Structure formats: structure tokens, C-alpha cells
Amino acid sequence: MKVSVALDAMGGDFLAVPNLRGAYAAVAEAATEGTDLKVYLCGPEALLMQTLEEISDDPQQARSSEYRILRSQFEAYLESGRLEIVDCPDFVEMDENPLSAVRSKKKSSMAAAYQLVKSGQAASAISAGNSGAMMAYGIQILGRLSNVRRPAILCHFPSSKGVSALLDAGANVDCRPEHLLQFAQMGILHMQKLFQVEKPEVAILNIGEEEGKGNELVKEAHQLLRKKMPSAYVGFVEGRDILTGKVDVIVCDGFVGNVVLKTAEGVAQAVRSILKEEMSRNPIWGLGAWLAKGGFMAMKNKLDYREYGAAPLIGLNGVGLVAHGSSDARAIHSAIRIGVHYAHSTFLTELSEELARLKEAN
Structure with a gap:
């Protein structure tokens, strides 16, 4: 073909x-x-x-x-x-x-x-x-x-389960609850069809997992998703959960999503730079790094945005x-x-x- x-x-x-x-x-x-x-x-x-x-x-x-x-x-x-x-x-x-x-x-x-x-x-x-x-x-x-209603940028993050999807990553800086609902619906189907996740779980990105936390958008979206997709929606997740594979799909407005994306890229680059600098300070550490080269390369590739290529405008x-x-x-x-x-x-x-x-x- x-x-x-x-x-x-x-x-x-x-x-x-x-x-x-x-x-x-x-x-x-x-x-x-x-x-x-x-x-x-x-x-x-x-x-x-x-x-x-x-x-x-x-x-x-x-x-x-x-x-x-x-x-x-x-x-x-x-x-x-x-x-x-x-x-x-x-x-x-x-x-x-x-x-x-x-x-x-x-x-x-x-x-x-x-x-x-x-x-x-x-x-x-x-x-x-x-x-x-x-x-x-x-x-x-x-x-x-x-x-x-609104197309969104869907980006992939590496996780312990493989990958998770986050949307919106920058297309819509101001959103309404119904937009986050549709982002969740599109993200779920994306994970099912392109990553063969049978029953994807979805969460809203928030400043805490507790009920009542967050701004008006996430509070209203929380009620809407809980009503419209009770089996797939699991509530709130925090920024620290993005790379753990806790859920398959994370939704947020494009302002928050883009900040998360750029922060993650910066942290990955900083970790690589710090590791390289510290390993060069001590010959023993350098030898250890050489022996663990395969593991370091696997980690580097998993965190490297270049491996993921591009994000779909879903x-x-x-x-x-x-x-x-x-x-x-x-x-x-x-x-x-x-x-x-x-x-x-x-x-x-x-x-x-x-x-x-x-x-x-x-």
C-alpha cells in the first residue's frame, strides 16, 4: 500500500x-x-x-x-x-x-x-x-x-504502562466543561484504537485529588464527566501522576496542558545534562555509567520528545x-x-x- x-x-x-x-x-x-x-x-x-x-x-x-x-x-x-x-x-x-x-x-x-x-x-x-x-x-x-466542538492537541507521555495521552496541550487556552468532556471522549477512543487499551481510564488534571479542589472549570467538568462517563472517569490526578501510568487519558485546558508539556521537556533535558556532568566528575562513576549505558540509553529514548515525533490535532x-x-x-x-x-x-x-x-x- x-x-x-x-x-x-x-x-x-x-x-x-x-x-x-x-x-x-x-x-x-x-x-x-x-x-x-x-x-x-x-x-x-x-x-x-x-x-x-x-x-x-x-x-x-x-x-x-x-x-x-x-x-x-x-x-x-x-x-x-x-x-x-x-x-x-x-x-x-x-x-x-x-x-x-x-x-x-x-x-x-x-x-x-x-x-x-x-x-x-x-x-x-x-x-x-x-x-x-x-x-x-x-x-x-x-x-x-x-x-x-473544538479540536485539541493530543500529546503522549511515557509511563510505566507504555504511554498516556494528555489533551489539550495548547490549542485551546480557555475551555468550558463540555470541551473537557469531549477531550476525554476523543482521548479514550484514541487509546483504544491506536494503542489497543481495552478500557482506558480518564482523569482531570488538578491541584489535588480531593473533592472540591480546583478552579470552577475543573469542578464543573468533574461533575459532568462523572455523570456522562461513570465507568471510565476516575476523578482527579495531580501533575506527579502523569508519568506513572495511573490513568490512560488526562484532560485539561490548553493553557495548563502546554505548561505541563514544556515543563516535562525541560526536566528531561535537565536530568540528562546533570547526569552527564556528574558522571564526568568521577572516573568510578563514569565507569559505572559506561556499564549501565544500555539502561541509560533506554531511559533517554523513553524521555526524548524526538522519539514521539509529533502530536495529532485531534x-x-x-x-x-x-x-x-x-x-x-x-x-x-x-x-x-x-x-x-x-x-x-x-x-x-x-x-x-x-x-x-x-x-x-x-
């Missing part, structure tokens, strides 16, 4: 470089495995080709970069159609106002990626760029699934994936894997059917 994904090749803090490298690696991996993957590279063609020339001819990259590009092979992928550049005159800046971008940049690289999904040429649109613009373009071009009428703004080639490569994973899934159809059923039941 041929799978195509559309990549905003200008998305992210580092623009084209990691996107070209990540796309090249994904296509090379697929070719090695005998799978039929195509990646559309959306961006200004002249700039993408100039960047390709600069990084592929860099004598340092062959020695230093895990994601090196062989220009002749890249051009062969272009010739064969495994890679295709979609020329776009504009791209969205990271600090650009999302609504302004949607209005003024109809032919941006981000918009082009979504248009390819809408036309059926690509199964998913991926960008490490401005997440607000990614959501705004998604709603404008793909629209919402029927019965979806609730859109199509697949949109947001990667981290500081994504390197490895993160983009992982994001493309996620895009392929969604292409093989019937999740969108099942989500639409489930939301229709829930609406009718209520």
Missing part, C-alpha cells in the same frame, strides 16, 4: 535543514524496508534546492551528522517520485499571528500540506512550525469532524500533526513515521461514528 505524507519543509526553528534530512531518512528507511512511502516537501523550491546544495556538499556532514544526505540519492528520490517538492511562495514564521497568517498567506507551505490532505494526495500533514497556525489552517482547510476532518518547534532531523523522521501510522488507521472514521453515537445517546 502506497502512503504519502505532506511535510511543511519550512516549519520549525531551523527551517528547511532538519526537514530535508528527516524526509530523506524516512524515504531511505522505507526503500530499505521495501515499503512505498512518498513525502511531499512543501516550501519555496529555489530555497529548498539551495539548502540541499549547502548541506549535501558540506564536507563536515558526512562525518558529524547521523542524518547525512547524499545529493545524488536525494535527486534519485525526486526522479522516482518518492520525494516531490511542492513549490510555495510563502511560509509561516514561528512568531507570526496565526489568524493573520491564515488570512494573508493562502499559499504558504503549511497551507499546501493541508491542501494535499484535502485532495486525497497525502494521508497526513506534518509541521514543526507555528502550532496555532497549524490548527487555524487545519480548521479552515479540512474543517472539524462532525460533532467536534478533531480535524483529516490528519494534522504538530512537531516540536526545535525538531531536528530525528524528530522529523519520527513525525513522518507517526504520519504513516495514522495513514494505516481507521481512527478518524471511528471517531466520527463514536461522536455521532454519543450525541444521539445524549
